[in-house]
Amino acid sequence: DTGGFEPAPNASIQKQVREQAEIAIEEADLIIFLLDGQEGLTYADLEVANYLRQVAKPVIYVVNKIDTEGQEKNLFDFYRLGVAKLQAISAEHGRGIPSLMEEVFRLLPPSASPEEKKEEEIRVAIVGRPNVGKSSLLNRLLGSPRAIVDATPGTTRDALDTPLYKDGQKYIFIDTAGIKRRSRLTKRLEKIMTLRALRSLERCDVALIIIDGWEGLTEQDMRIADFAAENGRAMILVVNKWDLVIKDAHAQQRYRQRIYQEMRTLDYVPVLFISALTGQGTEKIFKLLGQVIAEHRKRIPTAELNKWLKEIGEKYPPPLAGTRAVKLYYMTQVEVAPPTFVIFTNLPEEVDTSYHRYLLRQLRERFGFLGTPLRLYWRAKK
Numbered sequence: 001d002t003g004g005f006e007p008a009p010n011a012s013i014q015k016q017v018r019e020q021a022e023i024a025i026e027e028a029d030l031i032i033f034l035l036d037g038q039e040g041l042t043y044a045d046l047e048v049a050n051y052l053r054q055v056a057k058p059v060i061y062v063v064n065k066i067d068t069e070g071q072e073k074n075l076f077d078f079y080r081l082g083v084a085k086l087q088a089i090s091a092e093h094g095r096g097i098p099s100l101m102e103e104v105f106r107l108l109p110p111s112a113s114p115e116e117k118k119e120e121e122i123r124v125a126i127v128g129r130p131n132v133g134k135s136s137l138l139n140r141l142l143g144s145p146r147a148i149v150d151a152t153p154g155t156t157r158d159a160l161d162t163p164l165y166k167d168g169q170k171y172i173f174i175d176t177a178g179i180k181r182r183s184r185l186t187k188r189l190e191k192i193m194t195l196r197a198l199r200s201l202e203r204c205d206v207a208l209i210i211i212d213g214w215e216g217l218t219e220q221d222m223r224i225a226d227f228a229a230e231n232g233r234a235m236i237l238v239v240n241k242w243d244l245v246i247k248d249a250h251a252q253q254r255y256r257q258r259i260y261q262e263m264r265t266l267d268y269v270p271v272l273f274i275s276a277l278t279g280q281g282t283e284k285i286f287k288l289l290g291q292v293i294a295e296h297r298k299r300i301p302t303a304e305l306n307k308w309l310k311e312i313g314e315k316y317p318p319p320l321a322g323t324r325a326v327k328l329y330y331m332t333q334v335e336v337a338p339p340t341f342v343i344f345t346n347l348p349e350e351v352d353t354s355y356h357r358y359l360l361r362q363l364r365e366r367f368g369f370l371g372t373p374l375r376l377y378w379r380a381k382k
Helices: 012-027 043-053 068-083 099-106 134-140 187-203 220-229 251-261 282-296 302-315 351-366
Strands: 031-036 059-064 121-128 160-166 169-175 204-213 234-240 272-274 328-333 341-345 375-380
Touching: 012 341, 031 043, 043 068, 059 099, 121 134, 121 187, 121 220, 134 160, 134 169, 134 204, 134 234, 134 282, 169 220, 187 220, 204 220, 204 282, 220 234, 234 282, 251 272, 272 282, 302 328, 302 351, 351 375
Parallel strands: 031 059, 121 169, 121 204, 204 234, 234 272, 341 375
Antiparallel strands: 160 169, 328 341
């Protein structure tokens, strides 16, 4: 779904919308050219049709807003486009959609084979507050403009999925609308944009959380990171606009320490300093993505886990539950992405919260898990 295609755009943002539409056409297997049955055929429609004739892709010409059979007379004007077949639909009422979908399925190329679908991909969501440079970073990583960049906050209105192959690895980058505070969500469109951005965190493997280096870490940045952690996503904190920050040799170290002080529960997340505008530091992103996704999918052998658990239990046993001892019997990893562990004990409901957090810290100290949240559950031994 593209922005409105203007044959002769004037404003900068309109030109970028046209460029994105052209890229979408180039990447597509099939094109649906949507026309307005109420407005009738326009000069802009004729210009778009001329453009599409130069594209070696199948095109379905669809006239929308034909809500009743009586309105089908509006189709005649559109045959001036010189096409043999028009699809009349009403998107609002669902009229004509089954027929349209039959035509779509007929013209689409065969689906990928099961072997091709097994290809491992990494889904990366680029998230953050409005106007922190998400789309600029996406374009920098891709090496070509794919997302619209404009000084006006809210330029990106949807989650935009873009594939990229690099060094034999397939990435899917999801550029999202800026996530705003609830108190500022006064417009219905902004609510939809934010909901879609949050949903992108639910379907990604790793989140690049973009922070404005000039403004510093905000409460909203921390909420975004907490949401990603709650959904079990690997994370990298990316401090953008670093070229604007007045700094010395120790500036990154101080900035990183300040972030960890304010985000104590997320001190396992790596912090990277970049400038999407100049490219400074962006070459490190792919290497770090590989590291955190490997940690996200890491599995620890059961024997190693139980050796570690025995050492921990002897060094610092769980606090008593009243007068009863909490015994640590056995531990296993049951899932990856995120790494999820279960410890079997005699009193699962009595394990102290501080001891639970202590074990998670010790797990990281022994086994790493850079950039990935952990799950730890307690079960009664049968």
